[in-house]
Amino acid sequence: MIKTGWLLDTILFWTIFIVLFIGAFMAKQGKTLKLRELLALEGIREGVGRAVEMNKPVHFSPGAGTLLTGDWATQTVAAIGILAYTSRLCAKYGARLLVSYPYAEWLPLIEEAYRSGFLLEGKPEMIRPADLQPYLGGYYVFDTGVMRRLMDERPATVINVGPIIWDSIDIGETAKRIGAIMIGGTARLLQLPYVVLTSDYVFIGEELYAAGAFTSGDPMQINTVALQDLGKYFVLVMLVLGMILLAAGVPIIQWLSI
Amino acid sequence: MSILLYIRRNIDRAILIFITIFMLIAYPLATTTDFGKFMTDWYTTLAGWSTLLGAWAIIVGVFVIVKNNVMNVVKKTKDWYYDIVTLVALVIFVGAGFMGGYTGPSMRWLSTYVLQAVSTALLGIEAFLAISAYYRAYRLKNIEAAVLMISSLIILMWMGPIFEYLIPGISNVAVWILLNPNSAAQRAMFVGIGLGLIALAVRSMLGRERYGGG
Numbered sequence: 490m491i492k493t494g495w496l497l498d499t500i501l502f503w504t505i506f507i508v509l510f511i512g513a514f515m516a517k518q519g520k521t522l523k524l525r526e527l528l529a530l531e532g533i534r535e536g537v538g539r540a541v542e543m544n545k546p547v548h549f550s551p552g553a554g555t556l557l558t559g560d561w562a563t564q565t566v567a568a569i570g571i572l573a574y575t576s577r578l579c580a581k582y583g584a585r586l587l588v589s590y591p592y593a594e595w596l597p598l599i600e601e602a603y604r605s606g607f608l609l610e611g612k613p614e615m616i617r618p619a620d621l622q623p624y625l626g627g628y629y630v631f632d633t634g635v636m637r638r639l640m641d642e643r644p645a646t647v648i649n650v651g652p653i654i655w656d657s658i659d660i661g662e663t664a665k666r667i668g669a670i671m672i673g674g675t676a677r678l679l680q681l682p683y684v685v686l687t688s689d690y691v692f693i694g695e696e697l698y699a700a701g702a703f704t705s706g707d708p709m710q711i712n713t714v715a716l717q718d719l720g721k722y723f724v725l726v727m728l729v730l731g732m733i734l735l736a737a738g739v740p741i742i743q744w745l746s747i
Numbered sequence: 748m749s750i751l752l753y754i755r756r757n758i759d760r761a762i763l764i765f766i767t768i769f770m771l772i773a774y775p776l777a778t779t780t781d782f783g784k785f786m787t788d789w790y791t792t793l794a795g796w797s798t799l800l801g802a803w804a805i806i807v808g809v810f811v812i813v814k815n816n817v818m819n820v821v822k823k824t825k826d827w828y829y830d831i832v833t834l835v836a837l838v839i840f841v842g843a844g845f846m847g848g849y850t851g852p853s854m855r856w857l858s859t860y861v862l863q864a865v866s867t868a869l870l871g872i873e874a875f876l877a878i879s880a881y882y883r884a885y886r887l888k889n890i891e892a893a894v895l896m897i898s899s900l901i902i903l904m905w906m907g908p909i910f911e912y913l914i915p916g917i918s919n920v921a922v923w924i925l926l927n928p929n930s931a932a933q934r935a936m937f938v939g940i941g942l943g944l945i946a947l948a949v950r951s952m953l954g955r956e957r958y959g960g961g
Contacts (some may be wrong), residue, residue, distance in 0.1 A: 499774070505942065507902060508948040557797035560940075563947055569958040593808025594801050598958050619815060625808045629866045641825065661875040663885070675942045678933055686880045696938045701956060702946075710955050717942040724938050728810030 496747045505720050512716040514707035523717035527703055529672055532690025533571070534644030536670045537578040545645035546585035546620075549575055550635055550660065551599070552651030552675065553628035555592050561652040563698070564676050565595060568651030570701025571600045571674075571692075575648060576606025580615055587642060588621045591631035596623065632659040639663045652690055652699075653684060661687025661722035674700075760954050766793060767948060812837065898924050 512522070540547045551568035554561050560595055572588065579586040586606075590599050598619060608615045624634030639647065647664035649656060653675040664671040665687065673684040674692025683692050692700055695717065702710035734741045773786035816830040843853035870943040903919030904910035928949040 495774070502771070503943065503947050506949065509946055513949060513953055513955075515840055557801060558794060562797075563944055566951075566956065566958050567947065573958070577749065592809070593804040594797075594799070596804065596807055596811065602958060619818065621809050621811075622815065624813065625805070625809050629862075629869050633865075633869055657871070657874045658880060662880055664761070665879075671787060676943070679937055680942075681936070682830075683877075683880070686884045695939040698940075698943035698947045701958070704952065707955060709953065712951055713946040713949050717939075717946050720942040720945075737873070 494746050495743050505723075508536060508719065509713050509716055512711045515527065515580075516712045520712075521708040522712050523705065524711055524715055527692070527696055527700060529674060529692045530574075530700060530703055531644040532670065532672045533575055533579060533646075536576065536648070536672060536690075537582055537584050538654065539670060540579075540584040540645035541582045543645045544743035546587050546642055547575065547579055547646045547648065548589070548635075548639060548642065548644040548669075549648045550589045550591075550631075550651075550656070551595070552649060552653040553656040554652035554654045554677075555590060555595050556652070557579045557592075558603075559683070560676065564652040567676075567697045567701055568600050568674075570649050570704065571607055571648070571697075572599065573602040574700075574704040576603050577609055578606070580610035580612045581605040583615075584621060585617070587638065587718050588684045589624055589631070589635045589638060590621075591624055591628065593623055593625055597679060628654045632656050635660055636663045638705040639667055639669070643667050644669055646670045646672065648672045650697060652677060653679075653680045654685075657687060687733050757954075760952070767952060769793075776916050809841075811836070898928075 493553055521686075537547055549572050550570065553566075555565040556562065562673070576586055578584075580648045586603065588599060589605055592595070594651065603621060604616055607613055610733075622634070624631040624642065632655065635656065639660070640663065644667070646662065647669045649660045649664075649671070650673060653673070657675070657680045661671055661673060661684070670690075671688045672690045673688035674697045675681055675684050676694050676697050681693065685693070699714045705711075731741060767814050770790065771788075773783075773790050815924065816833050819830040820834075822833065838852075840857060843851070843857055847853050881899075885899070887893050888898065901917065901924060902923050905918050906913065910917050947956060
């Protein structure tokens with residue numbers, strides 16, 4: 490027996506998957522698509538600049554739900570890409586970067602992303618291992634740990650992106666309390682309203698996944714992001730077509746449940 | 748480049764591509780067929796490996812915590828005495844775990860009277876933090892803020908039974924907001940997030956997503 494409703498899912502998925510692959514390889518022939526700038530990336534640049542001017546650090550955390558499974562893991566991967574970008578900016582302009590994270594599983598990747606920026610900019614002397622601080626034991630521990638760290642260190646900019654739980658409110662409001670610029674972002678719909686509520690700049694949903702590709706400047710990656718819009722148009726056409734067929738009495742509900 | 752070096756550089760991506768294709772084939776198959784059951788069992792096993800990784804990573808995490816806190820105490824950094832509290836708590840919790848196991852009486856006592864108490868305190872703080880965030884967001888700066896404020900007020904009034912008495916039909920409006928504009932926006936977000944996930948998988952398989960196994 491085959492899972493109900495698998496056919497449309499599988500066809501849609503593979504179509505989008507193959508189109509994105511083709512798009513990525515188009516870049517090899519020099520066909521690069523254009524993207525609009527993500528406002529939140531501009532916010533990170535502004536935040537690092539502000540930190541340098543105020544002689545204060547930048548604080549980064551990848552959300553309290555950085556687990557190794559499901560879309561929590563993919564969001565963490567995206568967040569670590571943003572950390573690498575922030576680290577490079579901090580190294581370039583001379584800002585101290587504080588990193589807090591809630592699960593030790595990600596330590597090697599987080600450490601590498603933190604160090605890579607400073608090494609790429611030729612400033613290994615700015616690497617301070619003590620600035621990487623784990624707060625292990627769940628989101629209560631992480632949130633209270635980060636809140637205390639923010640009150641102690643008073644960073645000029647706070648970046649909290651990734652699989653966010655209630656740190657959206659805890660970290661966001663503490664950042665406001667110390668007068669920091671808050672940059673948030675998540676693909677978790679439950680937390681997205683709180684992130685928007687507490688942040689000055691936001692990576693909304695898919696923007697979180699796209700941020701790494703934006704910052705790389707790699708045409709192959711940029712093409713995969715640009716072609717996502719094609720997927721959205723495709724879904725819109727499917728929706729309108731579905732409505733018309735349904736109104737015309739075509740039994741598409743039965744077809745879709747195959 | 749030697750073959751060994753090539754394998755070493757690409758082994759992670761090979762594993763990623765293999766597992767991704769494996770999962771994609773496993774998805775449409777139900778558990779009732781033998782092949783589907785085999786695939787589902789393997790999926791469960793693969794997902795279980797992440798738990799194993801997590802268990803090992805805890806050792807690394809404890810090491811980092813001990814190192815950082817001991818260094819803070821030795822260097823007498825700002826508020827270093829809190830680091831002693833962390834170290835003492837760590838010893839107590841590990842000791843309790845060794846004495847009676849994770850579900851033993853000591854650990855249960857610590858969980859009930861220390862962890863839960865602290866967690867509840869944080870929940871209490873969150874309520875005030877949320878109110879302060881709402882207060883800032885509900886200032887009528889522009890038309891979007893006005894729409895947000897009015898729709899939130901309607902939902903809030905729906906939660907308070909007295910408003911249904913004072914303004915009959917308020918619950919219908921609230922339910923309409925939740926089921927129509929709210930659901931529509933959430934579904935649009937879902938589509939975008941799904942596409943973003945597929946693009947991330949493609950980039951990882953192409954070796955372009957550095958922190959995604961690429």
